[in-house]
Amino acid sequence: MQADDARYLKRKVKGGSLDVHPTEKALVVQYEVEATILGEMGDPVLGDRKECQKIIRLKSLNANTDTASLARKVVEECRLIHPSRVLEVEHLLKYLQSRKKSSEKPEKQPVKPRDLSLFEGMELDEEANINSIEDYKELLYEDVPEKIRGAKLILHLARNPDNLEELLQNETALAALARVLREDWKQSVDLATTIIYVFFCFSSFSQFHGLITHYKIGALCMNIIEHELKRYDLWQDELQKKKKACEDDSDNQTLHKEYEKALKKYQGLLLKQEQLLRVALYLLLNLSEDTRTELKMRNKNIVQLLVKTLERDSQELLVLVVSFLKKLSIFLENKNDMAEVDTVERLSRLVPCEHEDLLNVTLRLLLNLSFDTGLRSRMVQVGLLPKLTQLLGDESHRQIAMCILYHISVDDRFKSMFAYTDCILQVMKMLFDCGEEQIDAELISFCINLAANKRNAQIICEGNGLKMLMKRALKLKDTLMMKMIRNISQHDGPTKHLFIDYVGDLAAQIGRDEEEEFVIECLGTLANLTIPDLDWELVLKEYNLVPYLTEHLKPGSAEDDLVLEVVIMIGTVSMDDSCAAMLAKSGIIQALIDLLNAQQEDDEFVCQIVYVFYQMVFHQATRDVIVKETQAPAYLIDLMHDKNAEIRKVCDNTLDIIAEYDEEWGKKIQSEKFRWHNSQWLEMVENRQMDEGEPFMYGDDGEPFIHDGDILERPDLFYSADGAVSPDFYTDFQNGDAVGRSDPLFIIYLIYLMLYFFFLLIVQGIMTIVYYWNECTIIKCSSISRISIRTILKRGFGGRCPLVGE
Numbered sequence: 160m161q162a163d164d165a166r167y168l169k170r171k172v173k174g175g176s177l178d179v180h181p182t183e184k185a186l187v188v189q190y191e192v193e194a195t196i197l198g199e200m201g202d203p204v205l206g207d208r209k210e211c212q213k214i215i216r217l218k219s220l221n222a223n224t225d226t227a228s229l230a231r232k233v234v235e236e237c238r239l240i241h242p243s244r245v246l247e248v249e250h251l252l253k254y255l256q257s258r259k260k261s262s263e264k265p266e267k268q269p270v271k272p273r274d275l276s277l278f279e280g281m282e283l284d285e286e287a288n289i290n291s292i293e294d295y296k297e298l299l300y301e302d303v304p305e306k307i308r309g310a311k312l313i314l315h316l317a318r319n320p321d322n323l324e325e326l327l328q329n330e331t332a333l334a335a336l337a338r339v340l341r342e343d344w345k346q347s348v349d350l351a352t353t354i355i356y357v358f359f360c361f362s363s364f365s366q367f368h369g370l371i372t373h374y375k376i377g378a379l380c381m382n383i384i385e386h387e388l389k390r391y392d393l394w395q396d397e398l399q400k401k402k403k404a405c406e407d408d409s410d411n412q413t414l415h416k417e418y419e420k421a422l423k424k425y426q427g428l429l430l431k432q433e434q435l436l437r438v439a440l441y442l443l444l445n446l447s448e449d450t451r452t453e454l455k456m457r458n459k460n461i462v463q464l465l466v467k468t469l470e471r472d473s474q475e476l477l478v479l480v481v482s483f484l485k486k487l488s489i490f491l492e493n494k495n496d497m498a499e500v501d502t503v504e505r506l507s508r509l510v511p512c513e514h515e516d517l518l519n520v521t522l523r524l525l526l527n528l529s530f531d532t533g534l535r536s537r538m539v540q541v542g543l544l545p546k547l548t549q550l551l552g553d554e555s556h557r558q559i560a561m562c563i564l565y566h567i568s569v570d571d572r573f574k575s576m577f578a579y580t581d582c583i584l585q586v587m588k589m590l591f592d593c594g595e596e597q598i599d600a601e602l603i604s605f606c607i608n609l610a611a612n613k614r615n616a617q618i619i620c621e622g623n624g625l626k627m628l629m630k631r632a633l634k635l636k637d638t639l640m641m642k643m644i645r646n647i648s649q650h651d652g653p654t655k656h657l658f659i660d661y662v663g664d665l666a667a668q669i670g671r672d673e674e675e676e677f678v679i680e681c682l683g684t685l686a687n688l689t690i691p692d693l694d695w696e697l698v699l700k701e702y703n704l705v706p707y708l709t710e711h712l713k714p715g716s717a718e719d720d721l722v723l724e725v726v727i728m729i730g731t732v733s734m735d736d737s738c739a740a741m742l743a744k745s746g747i748i749q750a751l752i753d754l755l756n757a758q759q760e761d762d763e764f765v766c767q768i769v770y771v772f773y774q775m776v777f778h779q780a781t782r783d784v785i786v787k788e789t790q791a792p793a794y795l796i797d798l799m800h801d802k803n804a805e806i807r808k809v810c811d812n813t814l815d816i817i818a819e820y821d822e823e824w825g826k827k828i829q830s831e832k833f834r835w836h837n838s839q840w841l842e843m844v845e846n847r848q849m850d851e852g853e854p855f856m857y858g859d860d861g862e863p864f865i866h867d868g869d870i871l872e873r874p875d876l877f878y879s880a881d882g883a884v885s886p887d888f889y890t891d892f893q894n895g896d897a898v899g900r901s902d903p904l905f906i907i908y909l910i911y912l913m914l915y916f917f918f919l920l921i922v923q924g925i926m927t928i929v930y931y932w933n934e935c936t937i938i939k940c941s942s943i944s945r946i947s948i949r950t951i952l953k954r955g956f957g958g959r960c961p962l963v964g965e
Contacts, residue, residue, distance in 0.1 A: 171195075174239055175210075179251050179258075185216040186251060188239050213239060217255065226252040278434045281353065287315040289322050296332040299339050303347050306339055310353040317360040327361075327370065337374035344383055348428075352435045355380060359438050362445035368452075377446050380439040381459050387432050388467050398425050433473045440465075440476075444483050453487070462487060462496040469505040474514045481506070481520045488527040494534075503528065503537040510546045515555070522550075522559040529566040538563075539573055548582040551589075561601050568608035578614040587619060591627060595635060603639045610646035616654050619647060629661050633668070641680035648687040658688055666702040675721055682724040686731045695732040696741065705745050712750040714757035719764075722754070726767045733774035733781075740780040748775070748789055755794060762803045769798065769806060773813040776820075786821050796831050 175189035193208045215237060220229065230249035234240050240248065287295075291312075298309025313332065316322045326332065336354050344351035358376045361367040371377060398421055405411070405418045443461070447453040465487075468480045484502070487493040509521045525543070528534045538544070544567065550560035564582065567573050577583060586606055590598065609615045619625070625647065632640040648658055658665075668681040699705055711717050711725045729747065732738045742748075751768050758764035772791055775781035785791045792814070799810045818825035 172239070174241060177240065177244065177247060177251065179255055180214060183214075183216065184218070184220050184255055185214050186233070186248070186255075188213045188215065188237065190239050213237070217252070220252065220255060222256065224252075224256060226256060278352065278356075278438075281311055281314065281356075283311055283315060285312075287312045289316055289325055292316070292326070292329055292332055296329075296335055299332075299335045303343065303350060306343065307347065307350050307353060310336065310339070310350060310357065314353055314357050314360070317357045320360075320364070323361060323364070323367065327367065333370070333374065337376065340376070341379060344379075345386075348431045348435055351383060352431070352438055355383075355435070355442060356438050359442040359445070362442045365448060368446060368449065371442070371446060372452070377443060377452065377456070378459070380443055381456065381461065381464070384436060384439055384464050384468075387436060388464065391429075391432065394425055394428065398422065433471065433476050436468065437473075437476050437479055440468075440479055440483060444479070444486070447483075447486065453490075457487070457490075457493060457496070462493055463500055466497065466500045466502050466505060469502075469509075474512075474517050477509065478514070478517045478520060481509070481517065481524055485520060485524040485527060488524060494528065494531060497528065498531065498534055498537075501537075503534055503543075504541050507538075507541040507543050507546070510543060511550060518556060519559070522556060522563065526559055526563050526566075529563050532570065535567050535570060535573070539567060539576065544573075544576055545580050548577075548580045548585070551582065551585045558599075558601060561605055565601060565605040565608065568605060571611075574609065574612035575614055577609055578612070578618060583609060583615055583618045587624060590631075595631075598637075598639070603643065607639065607643045607646060610643045611649075613650040613652070613654070616647040616650050617652075620654055620657055625657050629664065633664055636674060636677050638674070638676045638680055641677060641684065645680050645684040645687065648684045655688060655690060658684070659690065659693060662688065662693065662698060663702075666698050666704065669702070669704060669707060675718060679721050679724050682721070682728050686724060686727040689731055689734065691734075695735045696737045699732065699738060699741065705741065705747075708742075709745050709747055709750060712747065712754055714754055719758075719761075723764060723767065726751070726754070726764065726771060730767060730771045730774055733771055736778045736780075739775050739778045743775065743781045743784045748781070748784060748791065752789060752791060752794065762806065765798065765801070766803065766806050766809060769795065769809045769813065773809055773816075776813055776816045782817075782820060786817055786824060792817055792824050792828075796828065799831065800835055 171193040173191045173193065175191060177189070178187050179185070180187055189210070189212050191208065191210050215233060217229070217233075226249050230245050230252055233248055233252075234242055234245050295309045295312040295316075298305045298312075301309075313326075313336065317326060336357055340351060340354040344354075355376070358371055358374075362371055401414070401418045401421050405414045408414055443456060447456060462484070465480050465484050469477065471477060471480075484497065488497065503525070506521055506525060509517060510525070512518050512521075525538065529538065544564075547560045547564050550556045551564075553560075564577075568577065586602065586609070589602055590606065593602075606619075610619060619628075625644075628640060628644055628647075631637060632644055648655060662685065665681045665685050669678055669685075673681075708725050708729060711722055712729075714722075716722065729742060729751075733742065751771055755765065755768045758768075772785060772795065775785055795810050795814050795817075798806055799814065801807055801810070814828050818828045
């Protein structure tokens with residue numbers, strides 16, 4: 160149809176359904192538009208029909224709104240709603256008025272870069288027509304200005320998604336665009352930006368990614384970005400040189416004018432370059448939806464290019480770059496690349512910033528990076544800790560900032576640094592503001608980590624901090640808050656003494672009716688209270704805890720975590736003499752031995768049970784029970800050489816006390832220590848006896864000195880467990896015993912020592928003579944006089960020669 164044939168345009172609007180918006184306070188009106196072009200005689204020539212919708216937002220709607228009046232007003236102002244539907248509108252308004260907000264917090268959508276709009280200089284005075292695509296293609300074969308005009312016209316067509324399918328069919332036009340970009344991108348930034356923009360429009364839809372890959376636009380974009388970043392460095396160097404020259408000669412107006420002119424030129428070039436970088440990076444971001452394509456980008460150092468771009472000041476460009484980095488950071492290889500190029504340092508300057516989207520996406524990138532221990536350390540080093548603490552006061556960024564701070568607080572070396580910020584005061588206020596509502600998991604987890612540091616715990620307990628925490632935890636049976644309190648209770652000093660007022664409250668929670676996880680935390684808190692002034696006997700009797708502790712020591716009676724806390728609790732109360740006696744009478748020692756047999760593979764259980772024995776052997780009443788009525792010392796001897804260093808240490812200390820008070824067990828312990836200390840030597844002697852059958856290994860009666868392949872008949876003959884010569888050796892030698900005079904082993908040992916020292920004497924003399932012989936040869940002495948030999952011998956024997964006179 161020619162344009163002259165069209166005389167009239169008829170437009171008809173037909174109303175449709177009316178409904179409420181699913182999430183907002185708004186009405187959604189569905190309607191249909193029918194457009195018909197009439198000819199000169201009024202006959203329909205061309206027609207089209209389209210379904211549309213209109214959203215009527217009702218910001219003023221609240222609980223006190225008069226819905227009838229508001230419904231009439233909506234109908235009057237919106238012609239799409241017929242006046243007869245006022246009652247229907249009023250009914251929908253009442254529904255919106257009564258609809259409750261979702262109790263769950265809406266999930267924050269990840270920040271995406273804003274859609275690109277036409278850059279400055281891309282506007283056209285003429286309107287592009289899809290039917291003229293061949294004419295636009297011909298312009299791409301002309302000079303650069305005409306190429307730019309042709310590319311802009313095609314761009315205006317590509318910005319309409321309805322034209323992409325038709326453009327896709329015109330392969331010659333797309334091939335021409337790709338060719339011009341490949342050959343002429345260095346000649347004009349505007350030309351390169353416009354053509355890349357055209358392919359960017361295709362990259363917004365996954366089905367067109369194959370087209371872009373076919374023309375290798377992605378690889379070309381990376382080359383362009385790398386080149387532009389190098390140009391940026393050169394521009395900056397030149398500008399700095401002119402600025403320095405201007406500063407050195409401040410009176411030279413010519414230099415000032417040249418610098419101002421160069422600065423303006425630099426700013427104009429920078430603006431165009433950032434537009435090129437933005438559209439090229441956006442195209443690459445769209446292509447990176449395919450992980451294989453993303454891997455190719457990584458191999459071409461996309462991470463380094465993006466981090467280098469973080470030096471820019473354009474907020475729109477930075478939003479795009481940080482978004483790209485955030486997408487890449489979910490893969491380990493990309494994260495490692497970011498660690499190598501100081502990404503955290505460059506991101507630190509963006510926290511905080513006034514641009515909300517940029518700040519949000521930067522925090523999300525830092526959150527991804529904070530899973531790495533080394534990068535968390537860098538965050539602290541560059542000063543992000545106080546900056547993130549400040550963001551806790553901003554509700555829109557609080558959750559992400561707290562997650563990053565939580566990851567930092569996982570490392571013990573950084574926990575103390577929170578005490579030098581107002582972080583603890585802020586999180587305590589947030590805890591108390593929750594009232595009886597459930598506390599966010601991020602907040603309470605963060606507080607649990609903070610409480611593990613002594614200085615942080617002191618700040619938490621300042622004022623009525625501990626009182627408020629205990630009150631809430633006990634009232635609501637809050638397990639996580641009790642875990643935080645338990646961490647506070649582990650620190651020695653004034654903080655631990657604050658818990659004396661709450662011992663009764665904590666002991667009252669230990670019972671069968673309480674939730675097991677909550678009881679575990681209460682038991683753990685009580686077990687941490689190693690306070691000398693605390694009367695544990697009174698606590699055990701008043702709250703009848705002994706039967707509970709005894710019952711839960713049985714293997715399989717409860718979860719292992721609860722049983723372990725019971726053992727730790729027994730170790731704490733056993734510090735008191737009367738409590739230890741009370742527990743011993745209840746049969747708790749035998750229960751611990753049974754538990755030790757059942758949990759012998761668990762080092763934590765073994766260590767804590769041995770520690771209970773260590774505490775109990777301090778007291779006379781329990782010491783007698785352990786030593787004389789149980790086999791606990793035998794178990795301790797078996798554990799004396801356990802692979803766990805802590806278990807060995809506690810066993811040694813416990814056995815030392817037992818050996819001091821019981822002579823019989825003392826000999827057994829000494830024998831075992833000797834055997835273990837000299838095990839290698841004894842094994843060697845045993846092997847020689849069995850292999851060679853040497854006669855001197857036997858006494859006159861033919862009985863060997865080694866019995867059962869275990870220990871010598873005289874275990875104290877040579878060395879004790881501490882490595883010193885046994886005192887009995889000297890006594891036997893002085894008394895003229897067989898061991899001292901005629902023992903074959905003793906005689907062989909003395910002969911060996913004499914030969915050894917004689918050998919050393921000979922070697923020393925030979926080495927001395929050789930040394931001075933070489934000395935005389937160097938100074939070319941023809942002979943050695945008697946005085947020279949005497950001097951040599953004197954020096955060799957430390958200045959005194961017994962063989963040669965003075």
